[in-house]
Amino acid sequence: MSASTILPQGAGYGVVIGMGLFFSLLMIGITWMQTRYTSHKTSSAEEFNSASRSVPPGLIAAGIVSAWTWAATLLQSSATAYKFGISGPWWYASGAAIQILLFAMIASKLKQNAPYCHTYLEIIRARWGKVAHLTFLFFGFATNIIVSTMLILGGSATVSSLTGMNTVAACFLIPIGVSIYVLTGGMRATLIADYSHTLVLYCILIAFALTAYGTSNIIGSPSKMWDLLAQAAEEKPIAGNAHGSYLTMRSKSGLIFGVLNIVGNFGTVFNDQAYWQRAIASNPRTSVKAFLWGGIAWFGVPLGIATSLGLSAVALAHGENPLITLTSEEVSAGLPAVKAAGALMGQSGATAMLILLFLAVTSACSAEQIAVSSLLTYDVYGSYINPNPSEKQILWVSHLCIFGYALFMGAIATAFNYIGISMGYLYELMGTIIGCAVVPIALCVTWKKCNAKAAISGAILGFLAGVAGWLGITSKLNDGVINVETTFGDYEMLTGNLLSIGVGGIITVVWSLLQPDNFDWDITRNINVQTETNITEHSQPQSPITDQRIIEKEKEINGTEEASPEYAQTERVVEEQPSDLVEEREGLKKAFRFAAWSALTLVILLIFVIPLPLFFSSHVYPKSGFTVWVCVSLIWLFVGLAMVGIYPMWEARKGLMQVARGIAADLRGKRT
Numbered sequence: 001m002s003a004s005t006i007l008p009q010g011a012g013y014g015v016v017i018g019m020g021l022f023f024s025l026l027m028i029g030i031t032w033m034q035t036r037y038t039s040h041k042t043s044s045a046e047e048f049n050s051a052s053r054s055v056p057p058g059l060i061a062a063g064i065v066s067a068w069t070w071a072a073t074l075l076q077s078s079a080t081a082y083k084f085g086i087s088g089p090w091w092y093a094s095g096a097a098i099q100i101l102l103f104a105m106i107a108s109k110l111k112q113n114a115p116y117c118h119t120y121l122e123i124i125r126a127r128w129g130k131v132a133h134l135t136f137l138f139f140g141f142a143t144n145i146i147v148s149t150m151l152i153l154g155g156s157a158t159v160s161s162l163t164g165m166n167t168v169a170a171c172f173l174i175p176i177g178v179s180i181y182v183l184t185g186g187m188r189a190t191l192i193a194d195y196s197h198t199l200v201l202y203c204i205l206i207a208f209a210l211t212a213y214g215t216s217n218i219i220g221s222p223s224k225m226w227d228l229l230a231q232a233a234e235e236k237p238i239a240g241n242a243h244g245s246y247l248t249m250r251s252k253s254g255l256i257f258g259v260l261n262i263v264g265n266f267g268t269v270f271n272d273q274a275y276w277q278r279a280i281a282s283n284p285r286t287s288v289k290a291f292l293w294g295g296i297a298w299f300g301v302p303l304g305i306a307t308s309l310g311l312s313a314v315a316l317a318h319g320e321n322p323l324i325t326l327t328s329e330e331v332s333a334g335l336p337a338v339k340a341a342g343a344l345m346g347q348s349g350a351t352a353m354l355i356l357l358f359l360a361v362t363s364a365c366s367a368e369q370i371a372v373s374s375l376l377t378y379d380v381y382g383s384y385i386n387p388n389p390s391e392k393q394i395l396w397v398s399h400l401c402i403f404g405y406a407l408f409m410g411a412i413a414t415a416f417n418y419i420g421i422s423m424g425y426l427y428e429l430m431g432t433i434i435g436c437a438v439v440p441i442a443l444c445v446t447w448k449k450c451n452a453k454a455a456i457s458g459a460i461l462g463f464l465a466g467v468a469g470w471l472g473i474t475s476k477l478n479d480g481v482i483n484v485e486t487t488f489g490d491y492e493m494l495t496g497n498l499l500s501i502g503v504g505g506i507i508t509v510v511w512s513l514l515q516p517d518n519f520d521w522d523i524t525r526n527i528n529v530q531t532e533t534n535i536t537e538h539s540q541p542q543s544p545i546t547d548q549r550i551i552e553k554e555k556e557i558n559g560t561e562e563a564s565p566e567y568a569q570t571e572r573v574v575e576e577q578p579s580d581l582v583e584e585r586e587g588l589k590k591a592f593r594f595a596a597w598s599a600l601t602l603v604i605l606l607i608f609v610i611p612l613p614l615f616f617s618s619h620v621y622p623k624s625g626f627t628v629w630v631c632v633s634l635i636w637l638f639v640g641l642a643m644v645g646i647y648p649m650w651e652a653r654k655g656l657m658q659v660a661r662g663i664a665a666d667l668r669g670k671r672t
């Protein structure tokens with residue numbers, strides 16, 4: 001064991017390679033059972049990439065939580081608690097949960113307006129053409145690359161800090177291990193692996209919280225933590241916080257981080273095919289529920305770990321005999337939680353942290369790999385290289401892209417490591433690079449008036465404004481010095497993030513209002529309709545029905561949908577029971593209204609109603625208030641465990657029984 005690491009190097013290799021192999025074997029087993037005992041075969045491209053669009057809400061919610069739980073969710077959230085006190089966990093959790101909640105509305109519009117697409121870029125291509133497609137493909141890939149790099153940087157920094165494992169080896173071995181299980185299982189098995197990861201993740205988070213606030217000899221109660229935090233503030237008050245305290249929402253840097261977090265995370269949800277893919281894989285009737293549940297359950301993850309380990313790091317790094325020390329580079333790399341776990345729980349804490357990070361990073365990596373593979377397969381290969389691919393070719397290209405992207409993830413994370421760009425830096429920068437595409441992408445599937453030129457110009461000019469503003473303000477505030485350190489300032493990052501999303505959004509909306517498009521959603525509703533019926537192995541296409549019938553019936557019901565004469569005359573073959581189609585669209589409209597009300601209410605509560613009065617009143621929590629805060633964070637973890645750890649099992653009971661009956665029949669020799 002290296003003198004400076006809490007675990008031996010072998011533990012790092014053991015977890016990365018051993019657990020990678022374990023999950024690959026598990027995936028082979030799940031895929032085999034899925035193929036043998038259920039109707040879902042991964043030899044179908046539709047099943048491999050979109051899980052036949054039939055996944056129930058609990059499993060999708062677990063998949064959302066696991067894709068959205070990055071290394072940064074655990075590490076960066078705790079680093080914000082270390083830097084800003086309790087406002088850090090709040091702003092991290094609320095500033096990144098609202099996008100998932102709002103995406104519930106997009107998910108329902110997606111099911112209404114492009115029910116058979118494989119990627120959101122297919123919608124952009126069908127609606128706005130090739131230039132828009134290429135423009136947003138750039139922002140889509142930029143999002144996946146930034147997210148993947150942060151994942152691998154965070155994961156490898158943790159593994160090498162805890163075990164001394166070679167960082168480059170970790171950078172490559174983590175994504176390659178993940179690619180093996182993604183290759184084996186495709187989308188559905190990946191969601192099942194996500195579920196198992198999420199279950200263990202919640203259990204470890206609960207164990208950390210109970211140790212920090214219940215059993216630890218060093219802290220052990222909210223009251224003792226309050227004392228230690230008060231002492232830390234006396235020793236080293238936080239500039240910009242009320243009374244320099246860690247126990248207040250009144251934190252200037254915390255609030256700036258909150259804004260950065262909100263902007264950046266809009267980009268990493270709305271531009272990331274991984275979330276569209278979960279909406280696509282979802283059963284249409286329950287996609288809204290899945291995203292609302294996912295957002296609510298996920299909120300507890302950063303809030304819980306940052307309240308326990310982030311604040312523990314503050315307590316342990318101060319006082320007469322600090323148990324841990326943290327350099328600013330280590331804080332930027334997200335290591336306060338890692339060091340706190342080791343100091344509070346010794347080797348068992350370090351091992352739990354290693355496993356936690358491994359699970360979070362691998363499940364988020366798997367989401368990124370399958371997302372990038374879908375973009376490359378459908379939007380590059382299928383759009384520009386081979387417009388009429390066979391199912392075999394789609395599967396072959398998907399597999400190749402998953403493995404190729406795993407190698408790319410390792411290489412790019414290694415490069416960032418060498419040039420000294422940390423996960424924390426990328427986290428604050430991401431909104432500047434990708435925020436500009438958020439509004440056009442969201443409007444592509446929700447607003448018929450949004451015009452193509454406005455969307456393309458908005459995204460490109462927003463990007464240029466964001467980057468120019470970020471670098472310009474850096475130069476102005478730092479005497480012309482532009483480097484990694486100066487560009488990482490609060491105001492520098494804030495300027496870039498706000499300009500990018502603001503300019504992109506304003507240009508897109510204002511131009512579209514001045515020159516409104518009048519898009520016919522039937523064009524996007526027809527994406528892949530013919531292909532789907534041809535390639536879906538098990539679907540039994542119903543007799544063809546005409547759009548005219550659908551449109552007329554729809555008019556009878558609500559009198560709103562306008563029929564395009566051109567489309568009304570075409571015959572459309574659909575995959576689902578056609579007689580259900582109109583009722584289904586009505587159901588989706590209701591679901592959209594429900595998503596809008598619930599998501600907007602939660603957003604207003606989480607971003608305005610709860611934190612802002614606490615900020616403006618400069619309230620510093622007394623012991624009783626802090627104890628309530630700790631209890632809420634713990635309860636939220638248990639609620640999350642119930643929502644995405646226990647509920648999916650209940651939901652899957654019939655499928656599990658079917659598999660169990662199949663296995664029993666096999667054992668009795670009654671099945672061939």
Ligand SMILES: NC(N)=O
Pocket residue numbers: 068069070072073096265
């Ligand atoms: N997924 C995030 N932003 O932690």
